[in-house]
Amino acid sequence: MTDLALRPAPASAPPTSAFAIRTNALTKRFGDVAVVDQLDLEVPTGSVFGFLGPNGSGKTTTIRMLLGLIAPSAGTVELLGRPIPQAAREVLPAVGALVEGPACYPWLTGRQNLERMDAVGPERDRSTRHARVDEALERVGLSAAASKKYRAYSLGMRQRLGLAVALLRPRRLLILDEPTNGMDPQGTREIRHLIRELAADGTTVFLSSHLLAEIEQVCTHVAVMNLGRLLTQGSLAAMQQNSTPRLRIDTPDLRLAADTLATIGLEPITGPSTVSADVMRAEPHELCRMLVDAGVRVNGFAVERPSLEDMFVALTGEGFDVAR
């Protein structure tokens, strides 16, 4: 029995660590510009992790470093508890990736593309290749277009095939750079469904996206980047807990409502037909009674948690122009 206990764990199942991805002061400089700057990312095992940031904030560059495609200028990367790029050979078979859009051979069909990708991987059991490819095609809803040339695929079909490449094998970690880019609403919903399904099986999913509503629906954790720096990271629930709820009253008596709120120390902002204010502790029903007692005619009354989009804009600023 002791023999068994002493036997090293098989290479395919390295010990699980608390973090599927962990980076330490990860930095990448192109010339003088630190495109990724002192990034300390912690992605808990089993989470669905949304990686957010405006265009050019360094998300794709980070993902390339995670996969060992580019070498960090400084700092370290750990994937599934093992250092990258040193342990890439052991770790990457358990990691599926979609980096900056799909890329396949235009002159091959969807199926041939998957067969090629399967053939170059480390696990080359030819007898089960067909089944693996079939299953991946099925999962992304491409079975009907499997024998079309990639050249003839639409943007969304290409994206699906890219995902199929990432799903060729059971993975413990999926790193998806904007997985729903170019997909139709059905496709987007399917992907959301797929991500939930994978997460339920215990796969950690790390996805970057600009579709904040999407992220809000599937993610358990988020991180926000701007100009290469990490602005915040943590569980979505905690983040929303910590944010200040906002009161919004729809009323014709704008002045009166604002004055009333000011008397209890709030800082009301008056809009064309609404008055709003951040409320830290006050109970909504008490506020409502206070307003009515003061003679304010209340047409609408709401206390809202800010959406992810509000938080994102608050963190990264309103500016539309790419920062650099």
Next chain:
Amino acid sequence: MLRAELLHLFRRRRIHALLGVLAALPVVIVFVLKFAGGPGNGEGPTFLNQVTNNGVFAALAALTITLPVFLPLAVSIVAGDAIAGEATQGTLRYLLARPTGRTRLLVAKAVAVVVFCFVATLAVAVAGLVVGSILFPVGRVVTLSGDTLSLWSGILRIVGAAGVVSLSLLGLAAIGLFASTLTDVAIGAMAGTLGVLILSGVLDAIPQLSAIHPWMFTHGWLSFGDLLRTHVTWTAIGKNLALQAGYVLVFATAAWARFTTKDVLA
């Protein structure tokens, strides 16, 4: 991996087209010789004169004619595309993320390019041999020294010549592979390789530079003709093959050093 890489290369329509063109050239040459009359004695490349007497010489004539331009052109295209082509398509990042070790991928690509060198040369030689034998009489082979060999030992010599030609292309192939690791633009790598080929040819032709001629990788390319002497002289062939080995060593190492450390941004 190797098997997959070879299948992948030889399944491409571009490769079929290249091999088709290479095989078509000897056919054109032989037809011209047959129906437009052979070249007068003393004119034209060495082996063309013998074709009308013995069809098997068409293989050697074809090798002589395709070696300066067409064969190296095809090799430049395939070698330059090896890594840069994957980068251009963006598939390189997915191959590496599979994971496919960088050294492993480079070795597989290199082997595929070497196999292509042999297949391309063989396509030329076999096409010449077949068409030559159909359109012209076939018989005992007269060597450059004037003796006659049996048809079969003649053909054996021709196969040997094709082998030497293939090996002669390897220096260029290594340069192409290196160029392919330098850029993400496949056309650039192909053009760069062709540029080096032309440069080597030009330098080799300037008499003032005779000191460096023996170091040009194109210098000994036509040495395969020595196989057609009654008593084969190996000096020139040996020198050429040693030079090719040197080029392969230097540029394959450079390609490896570059590819295993490069940032894959494509």
